[in-house]
Amino acid sequence: MTTRVGVVTFPGSLDDGDARRAVKLAGAEPVALWHGDKDLHQVDAVILPGGFSYGDYLRCGAIARFSPVMETIIEGARAGLPVLGICNGFQVLCESHLLPGALTRNDHLHFICRDQRLRVESTATAWTRAFADGQEITVPLKNGEGGYVADERTLDELEAEGRVVFRYLDANPNGSRRDIAGITNPQGNVVGLMPHPEHAVESLTGPGTDGLGFFTSVVGVVGELVAR
């Protein structure tokens, strides 16, 4: 059975099409989910894509968090549904309190778009199993508010529990605490990161294909769940 991965479109979502393409290239079936529809249409996993949901005129992700579809996703995530938040999706996950901390304005105050090197710090999540521990990957980064912040205790906790999933290599692009690019929840089914793996799935249009691992990871995870 093909894995069905839902990709939510909020008003102002921009990378929803890219996420659906990435899902397809990973061999799964992309399912478009609408922000106003609570029904997840029996998907096996959900991606919250990049963009500027509702214009992000308040805090990024602050409005999207209250959309009807998020009610079901939050419920599902707590029950183990694999959820990946990319960029704006990461911001939505933090606003939803599915992940701790918050994303703030880049320390240099500019939007930045560049090919970013990352280290995979944890492969014990639904979205990173296809990587090797410590693997270095390159995926595009593009955001204006990507500075990850949390209080020291939360940061220590994340480190101690192995929940820092990605760290920035080379120069820290946005002032994120402890070079954190992405984190997971204690169960490992919810992952949020600022860089965009869906833009690194074809060497023709991206810096390489390092991003594919995110999407093949979840296909494997779901496959095992089904088999069990």
Next chain:
Amino acid sequence: MSAHARVDTVKHAEVTPEAPQPWAELGLKEDEYARIREILGRRPTGAELAMYSVMWSEHCSYKSSKVHLAQFGEKAPATDALLVGIGENAGVVDIGQGYAVTFKVESHNHPSYIEPYQGAATGIGGIVRDILAMGARPVAVMDPLRFGAADHPDTRRVLPGVVAGIGGYGNCLGLPNIGGEVVFDPCYQGNPLVNALCVGVMRHEDIHLAKASGTGNRVILYGARTGGDGIGGVSVLASETFDDAGKPAKRPAVQVGDPFQEKLLIECTLEIFAEKLVAGIQDLGGAGLSCATSELASAGSGGMRIDLDAVPLRDSSLSPEEILMSESQERMCAVVAPENVERFLAVCAKWDVIATVIGAVTDGDRLEIHWRGEQIVDVPPRTVAHEGPVYRRPFARPAWQDALQADDPAGLPRPADGDELRDHVLAVASSPNQASKSWITDQYDRYVLGNTVLSQPEDSGMIRVDATTNLGVAIATDGNGRYAKLDPYTGAQLALAESYRNVAATGARPLAVTDCLNFGSPEDPAVMWQFAEATRGLADACQVLGTPVTGGNVSLYNQTGDAAIHPTPVVGVLGVIDDVTRRTPMAFATEGQLLHLLGDTADELGGSAWAQVVHGHLGGLPPRVDLERERLLAEILLAASRDGMIDAAHDLSDGGLVQAVVESCLKGGHGARLVVPDGLTPFTFLFSESAGRALVAVPRSEEVRFTDMCAARGLPTARVGVVTGEAVEVQGQFTLGLGELRAAVDATLPALFG
């Protein structure tokens, strides 16, 4: 007294023929006002006057440029590629496989000087709606920019604002920014040029045109509410004219953008197209509702009746004149058959887009507008939209042109030895115009939509159109104001030649042209001569290269006092590539590949980057143009790309060969060793800006096949070096390490603006 009683109705105008009217403050000339009275057979109402004044403005009516622009049609080369030509919102080009592409460049110069962020942001918004109105999904944007001196304090105000505005709007809209230009010159100090280009893709059958046909069809205004921003932005309005007691005395003339609203408008409009719910469509840009209603009505078969009270407002104190002139952003106007109205409104509701029926197509031939139960406009729409004044402005070659051309750069001191040559190479490469533009372009999203094959700093931006067949398009924009100042005719041709060459260098076949003609005041005969020469040059060159002008924009009055900008025709060329995986990048990425210089190098330094950077000099003649040579060069570049004979190509333009080598080496992370060919001095070899040239990297196994092909077709080639090491080395002259080069080239813009 209520506002209602003050409205100037048609009836009132008929009985008060002598009432004084603010035509001069609205930018109309006395004879233009007289003509309006003659057309209407009475004095215009306040609302009619407002409409005529914005629609007859230079910006909307092209009244000074029209007679020259006609050449683009008269001299248009025969081509099968053009599906829609000049006159619509944008031209449409057939790229095969049932796909059509529409593209256009426009200016937003004046607003961007006054309010850089919003000016630049709404420039993107406006051009994107133009493309959308043709029925296409916008797929990419580009920004040709010109600023004053890089180290001038006001450039520090304008540039960061413009860049943030382009990024803030474009990034939030979800369109990749795939290229453009950034040029500094003191001549743009009070008149920065902020041009914006958008490209969109559609199927042939989806082309939509701006026309209102079918009696009884409804006119629907949808998108943002109408506010008081941008009133008279096109006609430079003194807004006190319409002041009622208690109203804000001044309305802001620069529009304020809301990219989120525009993103919804795009998705909503595309869904409306997909369900075939519109008979005609028009975006609201300059001149707002005045423009949309009069253009839709005059292009259709009937008249139109509009109820202005139905227009959703952000500010209930707006007068009808202000509603008609408002340039509030993110609005569109559609003509919809009655049976489709309900479905149309439902799609808008899905996207949270406000949509309102504001009128209907009538069987008459008048545009009639009503306000609070009374008629305030009753005009033949064509007289507003298309039959504005046309001027044959006097033009004359300026007296200083001869002296400028006589000031030949041959007299400038040239580098005496290898060390000095090295210094000059480093100085040019790290000068603001040649230095890395990453500080700017890294603020733009180039990845969104996932189809960006090439983006800045490549020779052209390239977008995949079809993921199954790998069909794609490439676009480049160029325009060298220094060349055009020395000789506007040649300068415009060089702009086209460079853009054409850039498209071909990436492996795409040039098909069509869009242009943004940025000039000073048309009331200055010298400027008008520059304009006449440039348009003539461009039209002639398009004819030879077989690339028709499909549309574009004219921006005049880029002038402070007597000081006009350099004449700056910015030319965008669109090309098609059947297989984007065969694209040719600019980077020297493979050690040992051979560098071939294609074309002829003469001692041509007039208007060059070297003359500017090293001597602050502008004089002499620009490089010679040979359009047949450009065409041959393009054919060679395409054939070599298709047959896998070259791995990299870079056009030669500002800064000459050495600048191209520096850029390709830095991009690829490999050095190059160059050998000066016989017959050229090292200086000329490195810095001459002769046109019709490109540098290519050829795998050793392909060299014979490649040079045989060039010889057979008559294109001169010379092996000038090899990709090797970690430095740019000119044998017997100097060595410049990539580390030192990169540090210098990367540091310039951050040091100025970071």
